[in-house]
Amino acid sequence: MTTMLVIADAFLSAATPGRVRQTCWLARRGLEQVVDRLVVARAEGMEDASMTSKLVALQVLYVHTRIPALAWHSWHALSRACHQHAYELSPTYAEVRGWLEDVHELAAEAYAAEQV
Structure with a gap:
């Protein structure tokens, strides 16, 4: 687990309405750190690639695992939640808690994949 995910957990535990969206920023950065570790571990030269790449x-790198789908869904959900839209409600505490749990699951899967 990354330090950013620990901070996101603590931030959400003391959540006020404004902190829920801020937790999304922290969780997304933690997710990006996990994805960076996964990609760089198996593909040299991708350090400077965009997150979408x-x-x-x-x-391709983790074809027989849940890692790609979990990372893709989590990153897009958190990215959307990070930005306020005039026509949408802010994400709820439960939604953010679920996304954060998905990121923790991804971090655990990533750790397991590194051990193989």
Whole structure:
């Protein structure tokens, strides 16, 4: 687990309405750190690739795992939640908690994949 995910957990535990969206920023950065570790571990030269490129690369690098789908869904859900839209409600505490749990699951899957 990354330090950013620990901070996101603590931030959400003390959540006020404004902190829910801020937790999304922290969780997304934690997710990006996990994705960076996964991609760089198996594909040299992708350190400076965009996050979208790294998410696509996961589909090839971890083809028989849940990692690509979990990373893709989590990153897009958190990215959408990070930005306020006039016509949408802010994400709920439960939604953010679910996304954060998905990121923790991805971090655990990533750790397991590194051990193989």
